[in-house]
Amino acid sequence: MATLDTSNRAKFKWGLLDAVVVVFALIPVLWIMSLSFKTTATLTDGNFIPREWTLDNYRTIFQTDQFVRALVNSIGIALISTLIAVVLGTMAAYAISRLDFPGKSLLVGVSLLIAMFPQVSLVSPLFNIERQIGLFDTWLGLILPYITFALPLAIYTLSAFFKQIPWDLEKAAKMDGATQGEAFRKVIAPLAAPGVFTTAILVFIFCWNDFLFAISLTSTERSRTVPVALSFFTGASQFEDPTGAISAAAVVITIPIILFVLFFQKRIVAGLTSGAVKG
């Protein structure tokens, strides 16, 4: 068995399969990158490698308020939502995995329901409620639904991580006179940091990706995020074809995702699979 698996033929076979996956996964990304570097004249040549390279598209988008504002909104909203969702999720996941209290399974059930909730069903009521209380077209108006839909993800992933942390350390800390709260802060929190970090990445990706809430609950540059700005992009002037500019903007918001994936591949895979097995 072992000799067969490591034979060159097996290696070649797996290598070929790997290549298929890599090509399948990367082609659309490479295509939009290629478009973003093309000059207006060569935009329609259908070539995968630009014949004439240019940074004009990037210069154009960074000179427009429309894009820069949207980028600031996207970053700010995603970071704040991630921070809050991870803090609240950590508290809840700690309680779920470590403490015994009535109502626990109810909370798990509710988060599961929300994970399955059709987001479009919230669009009309939230639109009206936010209009009435002045949250429409504000950062907070987007942060609230993002936290809500990120929480189930955070709670599931974090409880899966927390269950792997050795109990005895907490007990030992308590025996040494620490209260439950101190045991949490001083013993469990440092051990849980990698899980919390992974969860933060997953939650950030979720918030960064949203389009439906962002397009329904915003109306101006004040809180429009990049995915929405992209869909309204018209280029530098009204008469210019926005393809190059949209491509450049698309590449810019793909950069954080590519960095996460390159540097934290193992953590992301672990985070997604650990939550799933238990779920």
Added chain:
Amino acid sequence: MSISSTTPAGAATTDAEKRAGTAPRRRGRTPLSEGKKQERKLGWLLCAPAALVMVAVTAYPILYSFWLSLQRYDLKFPDERQFVGLENYATVLTNSYWWTAFAVTVLITVVSVVVELVLGMGLALIMHRTIVGRGLVRTSALIPYGIVTVVAAFSWRYAWTPGTGYLANLVTPDGAPLTERASALAIIILAEIWKTTPFMALLLMAGLALVPDDLLKAASMDGASWWQRFTKVMLPVMKPAILVALLFRTLDAFRVFDNIYVLTNGANQTSSVSMIAYNNLIKGLNLGIGSTMSVLIFLTVAIIAFIFVKLFGTAAPGSSDDGGRR
């Protein structure tokens, strides 16, 4: 239980524990020790913020949505607002656009989920078993998962548009595939599959990791073929993971919005239910009809989830009472 019922969360608990049917620990007949009481209090305290946000942002709006759906309420004619009972439901349910969108959504959901299950299983096997370049393959597979859907959708849109695209002329020499219904739907489905197969594969890989290597070795010693090992050993062990993946992806696919918005904007009858709900609300500013569609989509999703849980019983998530320590 008698003690906890004096607190607000107590009533809910009885209900939840009845449903979960487990509750292995001491019942509350004996008075709780000081430490246990503190533990409960801390538990509630830590969960309260998360629970409050989740309930406030979903439960209240969905009820409010139901209330709005019973009214004629058009923001363009706010003075004509009035209670009309189930009239909006009759309007939507007898409307051919709604049913076309519903059929489109079901088609996209079924086709993409079935294809994703097959491809996802293949990808999961590759990511789990490959002996070369495992890191590379996993990293690449995460890109579609992580990328912003709108970005990917633009890439597909340009790819399939004559002029900017490399794919448009591949299939139809002089056509514009995004402007014809059948090919546009196929492209939407393709974009969905590309984006979410890795997620499906990761969920399946979690199940794959549970298959004991010894069992596979034993089966292969006994002369089982690769296919037999897959169907007789792997699939049964993976069944819970497969069902979880199917349930989540089905519900997720049913909400399809981003890809359609960018690829066709619903032209040529390619709207999903999410698309027409959005159009009625944001473009049409018709809160009554928009809310009615919201409620109908919510009910449909609830029914799908219910069928999954009923059909597959304990294998489905939620019924497994994950919250308990096992």
